[in-house]
Amino acid sequence: MKSLYVIKIGGNVIDNSENLYNFLNDFAGIEGHKILIHGGGKLATDLSHAMGVEPKMVDGRRITDIETLRIVTMVYAGLINKNIVAQLQRFECNAIGLTGADANLIRANPRPVKEIDYGFVGDLHEGSVASGKLSDILETGLIPVFSAITHDGEGQLLNTNADTIASAIAIALSSIYEVSLVYCFEKKGVLTNVADDESVIREISSTEFEKLKSDGIIAGGMLPKLENAFKAINSGVNEVYIGKSDELALLNEQLFGTRLFA
Ligand SMILES: Nc1ncnc2c1ncn2[C@@H]1O[C@H](COP(=O)(O)OP(=O)(O)O)[C@@H](O)[C@H]1O
Numbered sequence: 515m516k517s518l519y520v521i522k523i524g525g526n527v528i529d530n531s532e533n534l535y536n537f538l539n540d541f542a543g544i545e546g547h548k549i550l551i552h553g554g555g556k557l558a559t560d561l562s563h564a565m566g567v568e569p570k571m572v573d574g575r576r577i578t579d580i581e582t583l584r585i586v587t588m589v590y591a592g593l594i595n596k597n598i599v600a601q602l603q604r605f606e607c608n609a610i611g612l613t614g615a616d617a618n619l620i621r622a623n624p625r626p627v628k629e630i631d632y633g634f635v636g637d638l639h640e641g642s643v644a645s646g647k648l649s650d651i652l653e654t655g656l657i658p659v660f661s662a663i664t665h666d667g668e669g670q671l672l673n674t675n676a677d678t679i680a681s682a683i684a685i686a687l688s689s690i691y692e693v694s695l696v697y698c699f700e701k702k703g704v705l706t707n708v709a710d711d712e713s714v715i716r717e718i719s720s721t722e723f724e725k726l727k728s729d730g731i732i733a734g735g736m737l738p739k740l741e742n743a744f745k746a747i748n749s750g751v752n753e754v755y756i757g758k759s760d761e762l763a764l765l766n767e768q769l770f771g772t773r774l775f776a
């Protein structure tokens with residue numbers, strides 16, 4: 515089986531032009547097949563404030579009313595996606611910017627309304643990712659760069675968490691490739707103390723994850739990230755890492771951030 519890197523980059527790194535430049539330079543240098551998925555939550559939040567639309571997050575997911583959907587589509591699928599693609603071209607990495615609607619690559623279901631109405635938020639399910647078509651794109655030598663925008667197949671764009679997209683793409687392609695899923699953010703890995711960047715936990719198993727959760731060591735955005743990451747490792751993805759965006763080169767020596775085990 516050929517190997518494939520599925521790499522996700524979070525909003526805090528995207529927001530810092532020097533960190534983004536360094537990350538994209540390293541990403542461009544990775545040999546073989548690779549896919550980039552980017553968030554951009556921080557910029558969307560800043561822009562919402564500037565446009566007088568109060569951002570609302572519940573359990574790490576953005577409540578996406580029609581105004582917010584317009585903003586996130588402009589920010590994720592437009593501004594951020596096209597900037598990343600242009601920068602990758604500078605590094606001679608032939609990237610193609612995509613949403614889930616392009617080539618019908620990722621179809622989502624609108625999140626059902628229960629206690630909370632999330633609005634235009636899309637959830638992924640088995641079969642959401644068109645793995646055959648995505649593999650066709652990879653085999654042409656192009657490097658897909660996905661934003662966090664998907665669609666429902668009925669003409670409606672949806673906002674889908676970028677960590678979830680990365681996990682779903684990694685799982686869907688794991689029957690075709692040996693997949694390494696890598697979550698890059700602004701810290702050196704999963705930390706025992708969020709204030710101490712050197713307190714990296716090198717390995718976490720599913721059982722240890724439950725304990726870290728109940729001890730309150732893992733909180734906020736790290737919770738859904740790890741849930742998505744463990745789903746991947748339990749669904750056929752070869753390896754999953756979480757670590758700092760400017761340490762990507764350490765992946766080769768298996769010294770990058772935190773590695774997850776089933
Ligand atoms: N144990 C932990 N180790 C590292 N980060 C943690 C931990 N617990 C909570 N966090 C928080 O989770 C955040 C990462 O989640 P999030 O902001 O959603 O990531 P991303 O930037 O990839 O979207 C970190 O910035 C940190 O503040």
Ligand SMILES: CC(=O)N[C@@H](CCC(=O)OP(=O)(O)O)C(=O)O
Pocket residue numbers: 523524525526552553554555556558574575576586635636662673674675676677
């Ligand atoms: C539904 C939902 O919450 N979507 C996310 C998509 C962007 C994202 O995931 O960005 P980060 O990776 O930078 O957090 C949002 O709008 O914040």
